[in-house]
Ligand code: SF4
């Protein structure tokens with residue numbers, strides 16, 4: 042990977058120089074703090090830089106969307122978070138948001154409007170697809186040509202919002218062999234992290250959900266398990282480790298695949 | 306038929322339909338115990354959903370074998386009910402096969418009823434084998450012990466008996482049509498592709514004996530149908546009626562969109578308004594605001610669509626079979642959430658009946674007495690159950706409402722979740738990182 046520094050303008054900087062970005066990149070808590078997810082964030086920014094997208098981040102003015110609080114049942118905390126974020130974004134006159142986290146995506150897109158936050162919200166795979174369509178981004182197959190890749194549908198992208206094709210279209214562009222798991226798209230199995238499960242131990246049972254899902258992915262004998270969510274990514278990476286397959290199978294975000302293919 | 310028969314028939318019919326109507330009224334009252342929610346918008350989409358999912362069985366056929374067999378039984382029952390119309394007219398007016406004047410159309414009708422009846426029996430036998438011999442897993446979960454298990458089988462027996470009565474009745478009728486007997490009122494009408502194979506059994510019997518067989522089957526058939534109608538209310542079989550309103554009123558929003566509580570919005574706005582004076586007297590219009598209970602701990606806290614959902618549930622377990630928590634051995638089963646809601650609602654309904662129309666506190670509630678916290682916290686909110694349900698039931702919404710109660714009324718979240726929420730409150734992230742460090746990733750190698 043190149044060591045070129047990332048260009049990550051903040052909204053505050055933009056504002057100070059009298060500029061308005063075309064799109065706000067909502068980094069999210071995982072994307073900002075989680076070591077694995079930070080790599081996804083950087084990969085995505087590299088693509089944005091390469092495609093010369095006029096974007097900005099909120100930086101220290103960004104705060105949790107409130108998704109894990111809402112799924113835990115804490116509507117108060119969720120709405121406090123939502124209204125604080127909406128206040129910030131409306132002050133910056135944000136119109137369009139892209140995020141690499143399906144949970145942020147879902148919350149911003151579906152649950153912010155009735156609280157006064159109306160934006161066009163895109164998942165990063167949808168956004169990358171649109172860059173491709175507009176000719177601002179090209180994807181070379183090369184590196185991943187013929188590699189077996191299976192895509193794990195994040196619940197909050199797939200079933201929750203009916204986005205199934207954008208990530209798959211991108212993977213196909215890599216000239217990879219896209220193999221589907223027995224349980225995919227509408228019938229995809231959860232990775233086990235949703236509904237705030239990420240932040241607690243699972244209840245008593247006989248197996249962990251992420252192991253079950255990893256097993257399903259491994260059945261297809263892929264070289265890469267592609268994900269589109271930082272939490273799924275962690276869950277599946279742990280699953281692959283638990284199955285002692287980390288030397289044969291890597292878990293990568295769709296943005297990482299593209300950044301890798303482009304040698305970014 | 307003599308006049309006495311007609312009167313008896315009319316009474317039987319009135320009793321059967323009357324008792325059913327009585328129960329339907331109770332059902333509607335119980336559903337109305339739920340909170341209001343607006344589900345009358347976007348009516349064309351709603352009609353379309355009902356047409357595709359309830360009438361068209363769109364989601365049933367996702368499992369092709371069960372879906373196909375289910376369509377056989379479903380189409381069979383709907384179409385054979387045209388025959389019931391004839392039976393009712395005959396019964397009330399003392400006619401016999403009153404539609405037979407339609408001649409060749411009648412032949413086609415009766416012929417197709419018979420073939421459908423045979424197909425229904427076939428499907429029912431396969432269903433029975435799937436439940437009791439192959440023991441398909443989803444029919445053998447803990448919540449399916451006792452009544453739910455028997456209920457599933459009783460329905461199958463009921464359907465078989467009704468179909469056999471119908472075919473035997475036809476076989477006897479067919480035999481009688483060709484017997485030499487003075488004043489034979491059994492007109493030669495209808496084709497009998499199936500029952501003509503049963504008819505030879507009656508060859509050596511007298512006209513009178515066959516007539517008795519025909520009458521007995523005729524009466525038992527209609528009595529059976531009326532009993533089945535009244536059995537519905539006590540059974541998961543209620544879905545044959547409620548699937549229609551249930552798919553009509555189902556949620557049309559994206560599945561990931563959970564409703565925002567308006568009561569909370571008002572409070573949060575107050576808290577965040579820098580001009581709000583916390584010690585000020587309450588504004589005039591909010592003076593009598595009753596402090597609302599957040600979330601749901603009992604059925605009355607749920608909305609009426611959730612309660613309608615619970616009565617519609619057919620206990621098929623497709624939701625539970627897809628549930629990641631259930632698949633990995635956790636206690637949570639979305640089907641059980643629906644069954645518990647219905648059972649508690651029935652209990653509350655009976656309580657109201659015995660206490661002259663008002664609910665008397667019974668020291669029980671849906672939470673803990675029916676649904677445990679362990680179940681609620683095992684949910685990943687993945688929506689697999691909602692997607693899988695052939696009649697668009699939403700178990701997840703009930704789970705979420707109950708979590709809201711646990712957290713906002715009882716502060717009873719698991720510890721780790723409390724820590725996560727404290728972190729969000731203090732530093733705007735579910736982990737203990739400083740909000741000021743949110744951009745650090747830009748300068749890390
Ligand atoms: S939403 Fe909850 S109850 Fe429904 S399938 Fe997923 S984990 Fe199970």
Ligand code: SF4
Pocket residue numbers: 617618619620621622623624625639640643693694695696697698700
């Ligand atoms: S909720 Fe739906 S899928 Fe689940 S058991 Fe009831 S009818 Fe079947």
